[in-house]
Amino acid sequence: MASPGGPNSVRTSNFLLVGSHKLTLASIGKNKFHLDKIKYDRRDRELLSDLFHTKVPFLCPLEGNVYLKMQCEVGSKVEEKGFLTLFEDVSGFGSWHRRWCVLSGYCISYWTYPDDEKRKNPIGRLNLCHCTSQRVDPVNREFCARPNTLELITVRPQRAEDRETLVSQCTDTLCVTKNWLSADTKDERNLWMSKLNQMLVDLRVWQPDACYRPQ
Template structure:
């Protein structure tokens, strides 16, 4: 792992050196084109940020290897999200008529060693800074933290008048950019090199984080610095593309269906794969890919799981509540508040022993909690639906 990260870091250092040389050449031109300088600055910033992410990962690697058994918690669930349409509200500021400079912005979104950069944007006439890019992040754990940071760069974009141009002819072309040294191995020549590179001129102006709690929330509160041009909120779309629950559990359970006041019990082979719950007559039916007797998706389940059923003749019984489309026979069924065309359906499930009971209820609770946190439950608003 370390050697792989080191190779990636060395490759980024080579890119940083090339980007720095290109930027320096642009700055030293007699007629510096601001568009070329802007693109070179963005490339240098991207290389610098990616290099820092890799270096931080290398530093954390030793700690995680030594203490993973004690401190690191394993999260079996992983998901994929899309983040898009960042919209910042910028404070209204008076612009001078003869202003020759323009403020450019770029957004960086990072998680682990993954870095996503937006296109370059400027504040529009409505004092809004909008990034229309769509970022996709895969393999996120339950406790993921995505860092979002906005950088700004002011460049001269309008030409000088004739007098200013005449004066500039007598000035010596210099650059006053900050520099730093990097040490890396160039894989092309297999040599350890030391290079002095330019530091990016982009400066950070606002930063915040995204977690699973921001999924589905459009308006987020942020805390920009006091001198920042940004107000304290941002609009952004965070949606879930997929959720790999990693759930794989099967075994015999006694399945009960209630009609009027009588519960009919049947012993069935039950299988939970991801969010799909299937009921078969025999284990071989699942092995031969036969159609299940009944199946449903946990996305339509209601939480919490009912783990204690009073006045039930069978011990170790729990209840799974789901919503299904109503039919003409459901005139007396309980209608769900969120969708009036769905009715509540309850399945009574009994385990053979305490071990199976804890295993099934624990797995179902963990899976449903994860799906609720990732906004994958359809009837989450019907949390308090009673039996």
């Protein structure tokens, strides 16, 4: 059926805004929101008088609360890759191993060589959701004298096979691990710290439920 106004006509919507709720970061994790009715001043009410009487009854049923199902995920595009030297406990002795590290998503995955990234599973992975460090900083030189080293503290539920090591401590039902990662230069260390701190901010702001929270 052809439009009475012609093929290029635009029909005016009969919908009228009567209530709203502004979604913010504080809305994450909630599903019930109060619906704020739109308040019009006297002049607007006079201009919209016909609509108020014919389209929107005085006792509008759209009031109270609105229920929404929302899902928020991190859309961070922070990425970095390069060689880092990781401190590990090997049979009770501290040892530094050079690894090819890739920061992507919210994890640092690492391999022995760059080519392994595309054809092998990672040797290990650090999940930044488990990081409890307020921010990533250079390690205290009192505990680690190796230059250009940063520290990440991670926490996960304790497993039956967990034992205390040079890098991990078991407390109650948790395993707390100090992760020391050393860059080749100060500039590289600062770059990694900047990227990691940005990723932690993105995670904690946009996906707080996925992050570890001290009890």
